[in-house]
Amino acid sequence: MTRQVDSKYVWIDGEVVPTDQASVSFFAHAVHYGTAVFEGIRCYDGTSGPAIFRLPEHLERLRRSAGEYFMEYAWTDAQLTAATTDLIRRHDMRECYIRPLVLMGEGKMGVRPVDCDVNVYLAVWSWGAYLGAGALENGISAKIVKQRKFSPRALDPTVKACGHYLNSVLATKEAAAGGYDEGILLNSDGRVAEGSGENIFIVKDGELKTNPAEESLLLGITRDSVMKIADHLGYKLTIGPIELEELLGADEAFFTGTAAEVTPIAKVDDEPIGSGGRGEITERVQTTYLDAVRGKADAAFHGWLCPV
Numbered sequence: 167m168t169r170q171v172d173s174k175y176v177w178i179d180g181e182v183v184p185t186d187q188a189s190v191s192f193f194a195h196a197v198h199y200g201t202a203v204f205e206g207i208r209c210y211d212g213t214s215g216p217a218i219f220r221l222p223e224h225l226e227r228l229r230r231s232a233g234e235y236f237m238e239y240a241w242t243d244a245q246l247t248a249a250t251t252d253l254i255r256r257h258d259m260r261e262c263y264i265r266p267l268v269l270m271g272e273g274k275m276g277v278r279p280v281d282c283d284v285n286v287y288l289a290v291w292s293w294g295a296y297l298g299a300g301a302l303e304n305g306i307s308a309k310i311v312k313q314r315k316f317s318p319r320a321l322d323p324t325v326k327a328c329g330h331y332l333n334s335v336l337a338t339k340e341a342a343a344g345g346y347d348e349g350i351l352l353n354s355d356g357r358v359a360e361g362s363g364e365n366i367f368i369v370k371d372g373e374l375k376t377n378p379a380e381e382s383l384l385l386g387i388t389r390d391s392v393m394k395i396a397d398h399l400g401y402k403l404t405i406g407p408i409e410l411e412e413l414l415g416a417d418e419a420f421f422t423g424t425a426a427e428v429t430p431i432a433k434v435d436d437e438p439i440g441s442g443g444r445g446e447i448t449e450r451v452q453t454t455y456l457d458a459v460r461g462k463a464d465a466a467f468h469g470w471l472c473p474v
């Protein structure tokens with residue numbers, strides 16, 4: 167399989183190596199038991215040059231996720247920030263996706279991690295619209311998949327761990343098999359949880375609503391940005407459980423995520439949401455978000471950018 171990403175170098179535990187030499191031991195605990203955590207971050211070419219969007223918040227979530235699975239690492243956020251900006255400059259990229267990954271390396275074999283190394287990786291590559299061309303303008307089709315989001319009683323959904331994504335992998339495959347762009351998972355109580363890699367917002371009668379962590383979801387950094395943008399634009403926003411009927415009966419709905427940005431949900435299970443395209447409020451929020459990530463929005467959002 168030829169590599170699909172244009173990554174040339176990977177940072178591994180303080181060393182920058184050509185991507186072809188970036189490897190993981192077969193005996194790494196992560197390979198056998200899914201003990202790795204990661205982040206997805208974007209760098210945008212903004213009004214003052216390339217800048218990374220909300221890097222401190224992503225690094226904070228990375229450390230918290232790693233801690234949940236006993237992977238403390240010695241690198242400070244300042245060191246990881248310097249390593250990331252250096253890696254972007256080496257690639258001469260103005261816009262890219264950034265993937266930090268912390269994994270449980272070699273140690274004693276067995277499920278219980280004993281004396282395992284902790285390895286930290288950073289990679290960058292070019293990544294356009296995650297849900298395909300036209301998704302941001304026209305919206306995408308989503309399927310309510312059979313797979314339920316795992317319960318917080320089993321694993322903490324606010325932790326961004328690689329093993330947790332088996333749940334999402336099944337959801338994406340089921341959605342794609344039915345010809346849909348993305349899968350939406352309900353939680354174990356049958357209410358809306360989230361997309362396979364996105365949070366969900368609905369709009370009804372001019373007001374926005376999104377669901378809380380207790381409903382089984384990752385607390386997205388884009389979700390948080392959109393909540394602040396909605397407030398800035400003067401929209402009322404409620405945080406509460408979302409019933410499936412509420413989603414289906416919404417005037418507008420959209421996904422949020424670093425990869426998906428603000429993507430309108432045009433249809434759910436073949437039923438149009440509102441007018442079945444990008445709603446007016448979705449478009450306003452999306453425009454402000456895409457301006458904010460490039461430093462074009464109100465100065466109130468400039469603090470979200472970390473120059474490269």
Ligand SMILES: Cc1ncc(COP(=O)(O)O)c(C=O)c1O
Nearest residue numbers: 363364365384386387388423424
């Ligand atoms: C399951 C899941 N939910 C939500 C999100 C959105 O999170 P963020 O906005 O921090 O990218 C992601 C993406 O990382 C995700 O994988």
